[in-house]
Amino acid sequence: MTLLHLILQGLKGRLFRSVLISSFVLVLTGFLMAATVILRGMEESLRTGMERLGADIIVIPFDVTEETQQEVLTGRLARKDSMPAGHLRRILEMEAVERASPQLYLGTISGSPYSAAEELYIVAFDPQTDFSVLPWLKEKLVKPLGIRDSIGGASINRIVLSDPILVNGYKLNLVGRLEPTGIWLDQAFFVTFETARDLIAKKALPEGGSADRVTLIAVDLKPGYDAARTALEMVLVAPGIWPVRAPKMMTTLAAQRAGLIQSLFLALGIIWILAVVLTGFVFSVIVDERRREIGMLRAAGAGRKFIFRLFFAEGALLAIGGGFAGIILSTFLLYFAWPWLIAALEIRALFPSTAGLVGFTIGSFLLALVLVLPALLYPAARASRLDPAEAMRGI
Amino acid sequence: MIELRQVTKTYSRGRGDRQMMVKAVQQIDLKVTAGEFLVITGRSGCGKTTLLNLVAGLARPSSGEVRVDGVHVWTMKDEELSALRSQKMGFIFQVPSLIPALNVLDNVAVPTLFAPREKRQDAYLRAERALESVGLLDRRDAFPRHLSAGEEKRVVIARALMNNPPILLADEPTANLDELTEKEVMALLQGIHGEGRTILLVTHHPGLIGYGTRHLAMSDGKFTS
16 A cells, blocks of 8 residues: 555546546646746747747838728738839839839638648739749759649648649749748739739639739838938828838738737736646646545655655646646647637647747646646645544544 | 543534534543453444544644554654554545545455555455455445445444454444344454454444444433443
């Protein structure tokens, strides 16, 4: 007879309750782990987007709302919000401009079979001048993009390279794939302006449109030029545009999303605390239920330390077992169901790297231990301090 | 062996204005010598169980001294007092006290958890012997919920004997038992006494007086005879 045997037999003998408590911990830690990974993924997506979008100024049509400005990053620019392609030439002629590259939103494919994402965007870009899409390529292109060639965002993952993509009967070839960005690029097919003209000519886009217009121009400035001043000058040379300084736009967007993420982290923190309190409460109830057993053990020669160890170890076994299972289950679920989860939640988040995921798993487990084990201290201490005579009487 | 000097135990009952102090045991002096079978009788609520708890060091007296083998038990640290209970006392409770999640053999073996290391090695062998001595070896794998009241009481006796204690404290050992089972249990206790153990038995049942070597009656926390 050992303490471990007593604990294991006790847990086996109260199987229903043991399974119930472990399941509670499993669901809780699983949920908290998943929520933490998703929130961190959102944060990472925001950070990556800010770091790698690359442009100093994003030029968009003037008559768009602030909301639409933010959608420059999140996609869905409407066709009507386009501007003449001639603006690009005027901007390129400016002394401060190092490079500028246009993009044109062509249309949205809803419920496509190529991705778990609800909507996919078709966007024309200029590979010759581009500096915000091609840097995300997973592998270098074998040959330059030709007509009917396309590059797919990371969420377009239900199709292999070289397989055709049908857009209203128009056949596109997928020749490259982008790394996950956590922003709208993940949901886009990029084609050349030549392909855009062909798509429009073949009436593959229901809304029609013109490839002589652009939806946005990403602008990079020469070193030493002031973005705010250049943006003002741009309005003079190309009336009808709205130059948004990338840092400002990012800051606004970042502030909004960071605020949301912070609120969610706060909510998560509160759930953690509630979980700890609830765990303490559940085990306190268990101590009350087992007063007679405590009294008997004390009469049989158990010291206070033994009673403390018994209740603490029993609770810890249930919490560790349930917590470990919950975290492992959650990790598998996140790993295999990430695209569906992100699509269902309608958020943009980056899945962590393998090392990051392992870190999250270990970190969440350690955090669960650090938080839950102290919650077991109180009931275990209460059990050990029970007056044995009172314990036996109160049964 | 056991000595109580002017022992009083007071409980508080109720709260606030309704709080009142109840003297469960009042200035009791008692000496129990080795090998005695002392039967203490009294009505329910007269302080018998409290007296037994005081002897076992399970309840701290409000005043007075409890000595076992000459040592004032409340000068001991918790570990020392626990060790004293483990090695010198076996306890038979009035209420069902088996651990429901453990089978009979495990229940009987529980006190070896608190015994010195050398006594832990053959715990299950000794538990089987203890069960055999109370005639329940064939029920070793049964769980408490499958035992009759008489069987449960016998398992509790087997458990109380596990660490071979010289003192056995029995609180209403025949409560809720039929006449035949009562006689079986008391015969068991007599056999245990015959092995040289000291037994302190409290009961409300005057019919058990004859089993002891000495009898004391208790009323309102005091001995009356």
